[in-house]
Amino acid sequence: MSKKILIADDEQNIVISIEFLLRREGFEVLVAGDGEEALARVRAEKPDLVLLDVMMPKMNGFDVCQALRADPELSATRILMLTAKGRDTEVSKGLGLGADGYMTKPFSTKELLAEVRKLLET
Amino acid sequence: MQRRILAGDRLIAAFLAGCVLFNYPLLAVFDRPTEVFNIPLLYVYIFIAWAFVIALMAWAVERRLK
Amino acid sequence: MLEPPVVIAVALLYLGLLFAVAWWGDKRADQGRSIIASPTIYALSMAVYCTTWTFYGSVGRAAVSGIGFLPVYLGPTLVMALGWIVLLKMIRIVKANRITSIADFISSRYGKSHGLGGLVTIIAVVGIIPYISLQLKAVSNTVSLLLSYPEIVMPHRSATMSVGADISFYIALILAAFTIVFGTRHLDATERHEGMVAAIALESVVKLVAFMAVGVFVTYGIYNGFGDIFDHVEAHDELRRLLTAIPSGAGYTGWFSLIVLSGLAILFLPRQFQVAVVENVNEAHLKRAAWMFPLYLLLINVFVLPIAVGGQLHFAGQGVDADTFVLTLPMSQRQEGLTLLVFIGGLSSATGMVIVETIALSTMVCNDLVMPMLLRHKRAALAESKDLSGLLLGIRRGAIVVILLLGYLYFRLAGEAYALVAIGLISFSAVAQFAPALIGGMYWRGGTRGGALAGLSAGFAVWAYTLLLPSFAKSGWLPGDFLAQGFFGVDLLRPQQLFGLTGIDEISHCLFWSFLANIGAYVGVSLLRPPMVAEATQATLFVDALSDPGQGGAILWRGRAQVSDLQELVGRFLGPTRAQAAFAAFARRHGRDGNSTPEADAKLVQFAESLLAGAIGSASARVMVASVAKEEPLSIEEVMHILDEASQLRTYSRELERKSRELTAATLELQEANERLQELDRVKDDIMSSVTHELRTPLTSIRAFSELLRDDPKMHLADRERFLGLIVSEAERLTRLINQTLDLAKIESGRADWNGCELDLKEVVEQSIAATSQLVREKEAHVEVDLPDNLPLILADRDRLIQVMLNLLSNAVKFLTPGSGRIRVTLSRRDDGLEVSVADNGPGIRPEDQQLVFEKFRQVGDTMTAKPSGTGLGLPISRRIVEHFGGQLWVESVPGEGATFRFTLPFAPAQPPADASPAA
Known part of the structure; x- marks a missing residue:
């Protein structure tokens, strides 16, 4: 059974590119355009991995991450934060809130795939 | 501060004026057998000079109180 | 009316009144409501200068030397002109260092030296004793005269008369008792006596009134005014000569010497130092006193010559002593009330002088003579005693009695040979010896303890040799040939023609030789070696006193002491209760808890020392404090460093x-x-x-x-x-x-290029609408315009305005629902400019977001559908452009009914500025 990945980002073009990339690699891909939608879809669909943008409308990535980690049913869900703000404080804040990995935009598609595979294997 | 210095200078001036007025040779100038209203000139002179110096001092210190 | 019991009763009543005034003054001072905090009272207290010398003696002097009585009042007048400079500095020094007497002042200046304080005390006591005897003589003379009323019998006193039969002996005792009750009821750390000052001021008024009353009575009662008196003189050749010339005996030199001597006396007589410096409550009082005290002197002297001349005329050939004219003239006219008033006035001038002088001297004797000796020889006994304040008071009271008895003794030995004024001048010459050490110490850093000791000793010795010993010789108590032939028969050593100096009066003679010796020794010895640490320290504190207003000395002490030890020490001299109160007040003032720190800091040690200095003198205080504090000596470099630092600070x-x-x-x-x-x-x-x-x-x-x-x-x-x-x-x-x-x-950053020119806004708007027509068509929207013609021009940059319009229009289009969108663009005239509005019928903007849209990178929109495509910078830029040209850009919106962006631009000024500078 293929792994299920949710892409949560408000930038349509970024969603399109990642979605295309992951589908080509054989993952099942879900999409959310803001924080609240992302949280709802994770609870409903229980994806194996969430690619979570930090700067999103309605609810930012950190809050989503925190909410997910507060839910014991979702403890198996891996979280990979994606952000355009690449400062160290942001990285540590994300990891501190329970994210499993962190990538700074713009990223290399190869690295993103490698990170995704790594998180799904463990 | 300026006025304080001025008052001090006036007092010193009064002192110097007194030194001159109360001593030789000015005294010798008035030391003569002349009378003013029947009063010996020297006596009149000294009291007037004395009063003048006191007035000068009063003027120096009291003026700036007002 | 003038029966002895009445006279005695009136005298006692008057003394009782003085005592009541003093008691009241002290009480008010304790309550903090000083009655002497007035420049007039200060000036009147300085008039303690006028003793029986003035009250009785001036007339006597005038009777033999015409206006020769005057220079001793002209000198003080001149010095008061400098009072604002010299006295002020002395007051500052005294207050800063808690100095209580002239001996304390000099000893403190030269490194708190015991030897120097003792020497000054001895000079002061010996020098003042003739002066006190003068008062005794005047009072006993007047009492004797009154007792023989209505006869005028000159008092006659034989050298063999027994002490028990001598009225002046009892007067001395009464004065001593009165002074003791008056001035040494309790011990004060500051040695200030407010009650005494109040009483002295009252006495000054009484003696002035009494003297003026006699003057008016003689001038206008016995004679017909000044002119009339001097008219009578015409007939008496000797009197005429007296009135119209500087007395030949003294000449201008003598005149000048008296001015100098009296000028110094007004500063250095212990009682003058006491009232003018120690008792000064407010240095601003100096200003009023500067002229009021000389005016007092002038007033009390106006009638001297008329009384003298009147007396000479009246008692011609009757052998009445001119020193008694003030009393005997009203007596001869049977003016009993006036006579009594004169007696009280004379009593005032005597008691005022004796009280202040002996209190000042007794403080010096106690602090600078007896205490140092006790400290040296009876240290152990002192250390055991818990409360020494009784001892201190005892010493002072004893000193008062001894001083008055010495005065009586001098009176018995030498008093008869001299007139009142001549006796006073001997004292003046003695205290003048303080001038070099004291004035030099205030203005010259180089003066040393050795120099001061040498100068004072030399001056004192010369004074004693040229004035004091001759006064004994003239009274027959020393072999008279020593006067005529000199010491050991050496002609050059004749006391009043020393080294053959002749042709000047004895006072000028003494003044010259004593000052030559005094100043010469002071300067010469001082220059032998540089000042030592303690001397340099004190020199700086004294010389720089005026540049250091209200400041205590720099803290030149380094050591360790326990607070409890210090308090106990101070308590031994001031009494434990007062010490405790003083220490508690100090702790409060410095915001510290008195008990929390057992170790005293330098400030507290200095405070304790200054408390003690008030009671036992500064030199003794230093020794006592040193006994409980382990002082680590400072090197001169350290002291100079601290002082430099302090003075700079x-x-x-x-x-x-x-x-x-x-x-x-x-x-x-x-x-x-x-x-x-x-x-x-x-x-x-x-x-x-x-x-x-x-x-x-x-x-x-x-x-x-x-x-x-x-x-x-x-x-x-x-x-x-x-x-x-x-x-x-x-x-x-x-x-x-x-x-x-x-x-x-x-x-x-203000670096944008602006091309301001006058524009037709309508044209700009139309051009912008045309540029966005393609966008509008894509959204199938409809644009309405309302653009009136002939509107005034505005001043702006065309391209920038188009940028604003394009931004507003594309924003509007962006949020329109495809198909049903409508945009309305209007241009209208307002009071001060033009307004453009761009309204759409899109979703609108929530009130809370209406300001946010103008912030950078803040995009507001319904992001459920899609994020608005834009940079988030369009509106912030547009607002800045509009503001640059003096307008405003804002948004009005009701959510669901669309948004209206409006901006205004002011009319172009009639005379457009050459450079359109930023308006924001």
């Missing part, structure tokens, strides 16, 4: 205070500025972060799509074209973002 302290106030204000401003900066910094950080974010976002898409295309050469053509299209649009977005960011940065 003082010099700059006022400036520092001002600076510190400025600094406080500046700090506040800085804090505010810093907060603003931090806020700006935070904003800038946010903006940098936002810009980064906005740049990274399109880059992310561009990179991702590019890599997808690169890694998959077999990608479907449709995907390939779609991806390439997205790459291009993201690249365009990136370009736009960069341009606008730079644009905004330029506007914000």
